[in-house]
Amino acid sequence: MKILIIEYSKTFAHLLQKTLRTIGMEFEYYSNTKQGLERCKQVKFSAITISHENSKNYQVFAKNIKELPHYNHCPIYLFTSQFSQDLLIEAFNANITEVFAKQNFLSIIHSLKRSALLENIASQAKILYVDDSLAQSSNTILQLQQIGYQVKHVSNASNAIDLIEHNQFDLAIVDLILDKGDSGLSVVKYIRALSDDIQQQMPVIVLTNDADKARLLDVFLIGGNDYMIKPVHFDELNLRIRSLIMHYREYRETKLENNKLEKIALTDELSNLYNRHGFNETSRHTFDYASRKKLPIAFMLIDIDLFKEINDNFGHQIGDEIIAAVGSVLNSCLRQQDIAARWGGDEFLVFFSDCDEQNARTVAQRIQHKFNLKTAKYQCSCSIGLVALDQINQREFSQLYDLADQALYEAKERGRNQVVMHDLSGNITMISNGPSITGSNNLMQ
Ligand SMILES: Nc1nc2c(ncn2[C@@H]2O[C@H](COP(=O)(O)OP(=O)(O)OP(=O)(O)O)[C@@H](O)[C@H]2O)c(=O)[nH]1
Structure with missing residues (x-):
């Protein structure tokens, strides 16, 4: 250039x-x-x-x-x-x-x-060309390739859909009427229904033999970005392609940038878990779904034991590493649908949807065990308050939080380094002690 x-x-x-x-x-x-x-x-x-x-x-x-x-x-x-x-x-x-x-x-x-x-x-763009008449399209494809586009040509809609599933195209050129009753319309519809926000916006130029104005304008109603009447004038096609790809790139970059910013806004930097805002944003849907479907749920509060002393004895940087350790332990123990967040300071919470009491107990113990092992060098442990319900039953998030908080308080009162559960009948029971912590720096003494 x-x-x-x-x-x-x-x-x-x-x-x-x-x-x-x-x-x-x-x-x-x-x-x-x-x-x-x-x-x-x-x-x-x-x-x-x-x-x-x-x-x-x-x-x-x-x-x-x-x-x-x-x-x-x-x-x-x-x-x-x-x-x-x-x-x-x-x-x-x-x-x-x-x-x-x-x-x-x-x-x-x-x-x-x-x-x-x-x-x-042209040098970086990939075009999907869907046209059943190779006699008409081969010359255009050749010209596009000569100026640097990568062009994949298919002659029917199902092959086109197959390619879109496995490739990232910058633009599709689709003939409206294909052989054997097939239509480019199904390709356009497929693209517009894709779940990926970016792919769904892929620009499409529709080729047609029909010069009737009303029919041509229908192209926009079916999701096309532009149309051209066959046989296409190559220079015109090229300028339209460039302009559409340019806009798509700008859209893609803005979208990716926004996604990145959104992730930053919802994530706690130290633990790489959600922050409060992230938890509120993402849990609402899961919470409503579990409530509607009457799924068993569990809610867990985790608090690092005597964290102030860890900071005082080993410095804030080690304290920060321990907070990061909670994040990595949680990420390794949880399923994709579980939502974990750093709620503040040294307190973390996890919302489990479709998780019965037995599973919640097992996961809580695993988290505690893994965390204690990972931070054993600093004689660090954590306390966990757990509540498991066979369904949410019109409870608010704050009520779940209070129940788990009472269990956590009990865990701290009983000497820390343990999992305590608030059960369905309102009883508070200790589930397990964490691994014993020994050594000269034992802060638990
Ligand atoms: N290193 C580090 N420390 C933090 C951060 N956020 C909060 N803290 C510290 O975490 C400590 C929390 O201590 P407390 O809530 O008093 O309780 P604790 O010492 O953990 O004692 P128990 O909860 O009763 O076991 C405070 O000293 C905070 O300064 C952080 O981002 N990094």
């Missing part, structure tokens, strides 16, 4: 070059159109910028450029210090792609960056 700059103002040329260098874009700079035109005859630039000196100058230049081979779709941007509606119309009539006021420097840079991205799209 290389940009040709023709600029009469030395100051503006300097600013533009400096900015493009900083963002790593390649360019060549000339101070007159004659040199610029000569250079275009030797090299293919991806975009051209020309500064407005007088109308005749840029109009003649743009005309000459568009007559060069391979330059008919090259964007030409006109920069002016005196932007006006009249100039805009004049420039569009002279094949200028966009007109920018020089004062609007950021949007100039944005457009140049966009041209660079558009230019590079």
